[in-house]
Amino acid sequence: MRxxxxxxxxxxxxxxxxxxxxxxxxxxxxxxxxxxxxxFAANVLSLYNQKRGDDKLSYRNEVVMARLxxxxxxxxxxxxxxxxxxxxxxxxxxxxxxxLGAMGAVSTVSGTQAIYSSAxxxxxxxxxxxxxxxxxxxxxxxxxGQMNANRKQVLAQxxxxxSASEQDYPLLNALIDIEAYFQAGTLLGAIAKINEAAGQQxxxxxxxxxxxxxxxFFKTEATDILKSFITDKPANRQRLADWLKQQKLTxxxxxxxxxxxFAALRAxxxxxxxxx
Amino acid sequence: xxxxxxKQAVRIEELTDIPASELESLEESYRLDGAIDxxxxxxDDDLWTLIVTFAV
Numbered sequence: 001m002r003x004x005x006x007x008x009x010x011x012x013x014x015x016x017x018x019x020x021x022x023x024x025x026x027x028x029x030x031x032x033x034x035x036x037x038x039x040f041a042a043n044v045l046s047l048y049n050q051k052r053g054d055d056k057l058s059y060r061n062e063v064v065m066a067r068l069x070x071x072x073x074x075x076x077x078x079x080x081x082x083x084x085x086x087x088x089x090x091x092x093x094x095x096x097x098x099x100l101g102a103m104g105a106v107s108t109v110s111g112t113q114a115i116y117s118s119a120x121x122x123x124x125x126x127x128x129x130x131x132x133x134x135x136x137x138x139x140x141x142x143x144x145g146q147m148n149a150n151r152k153q154v155l156a157q158x159x160x161x162x163s164a165s166e167q168d169y170p171l172l173n174a175l176i177d178i179e180a181y182f183q184a185g186t187l188l189g190a191i192a193k194i195n196e197a198a199g200q201q202x203x204x205x206x207x208x209x210x211x212x213x214x215x216x217f218f219k220t221e222a223t224d225i226l227k228s229f230i231t232d233k234p235a236n237r238q239r240l241a242d243w244l245k246q247q248k249l250t251x252x253x254x255x256x257x258x259x260x261x262f263a264a265l266r267a268x269x270x271x272x273x274x275x276x
Numbered sequence: 277x278x279x280x281x282x283k284q285a286v287r288i289e290e291l292t293d294i295p296a297s298e299l300e301s302l303e304e305s306y307r308l309d310g311a312i313d314x315x316x317x318x319x320d321d322d323l324w325t326l327i328v329t330f331a332v
Contacts, residue, residue: 211287252309
């Protein structure tokens with residue numbers, strides 16, 4: 001029970017250490033979110049539909065900008081928490097592991113050493129598990145970069161819409177785009193985008209090396225006959241190439257004449273082309 | 277236009293176990309077939325491999 005209390009205390013200490021990856025903001029984010037609440041009311045669409053002309057256009061823009069601001073604020077808080085949690089976990093658990101290891105080393109009682117060592121292993125295991133499952137290890141930075149890129153892409157689309165009339169870009173369309181903007185700032189959205197890009201790259205790479213032919217050098221009687229045939233008249237090389245096309249073979253004349261795999265077909269080609 | 281240059285699609289043929297004496301004539305023959313790149317790899321003292329690239 002005693003060593004459990006040591007672990008618990010170290011975890012509590014780890015929770016106290018705080019380092020932020022982003023600077024503290026001067027404004028009260030929660031207060032600002034409260035002030036934006038009217039733009040999230042269920043009746044925004046009916047209010048929008050009641051308006052006419054320039055009023056309608058300016059109301060659409062007002063709602064859109066307010067909701068964009070709210071999404072940005074939540075995104076900022078999300079990134080900040082993600083960054084702080086990760087740092088706290090690393091600092092706290094690393095310190096715990098070092099302390100437990102040191103306590104195990106200086107202890108003269110073998111039973112106590114074993115307890116400290118097993119406690120250190122437990123903390124290390126817990127840290128590895130949390131890192132892998134929650135924060136995707138060191139890919140966090142890449143994921144945040146991907147989220148920022150995704151958000152910018154959707155934001156450009158929304159700004160383009162806001163420059164259009166309310167008929168061409170009604171509020172409902174804008175709200176759908178804002179939802180996409182929110183989704184673009186999620187870890188799942190970032191992972192989906194990275195997977196999509198990786199899939200496209202894989203497809204391109206496969207397309208480049210799709211046609212690879214490998215064979216062993218193996219000369220036959222037909223090789224010599226066909227080599228004489230194509231060197232006698234340059235046009236005969238083209239005749240042999242055309243014959244290969246007719247056979248639906250994607251292979252150069254040289255490989256056809258020298259690869260073991262084509263031995264039987266070479267005899268057929270010699271019979272059909274040279275004896276004509 | 278996304279600014280990225282589209283990569284050229286290629287077809288590769290790899291002929292292995294080539295006696296050294298045949299190497300030069302095979303290279304010449306592959307060039308007549310329109311090869312855009314030919315790489316020679318020595319397997320051992322006598323045998324070679326030719327890796328030939330064709331544009332698709």
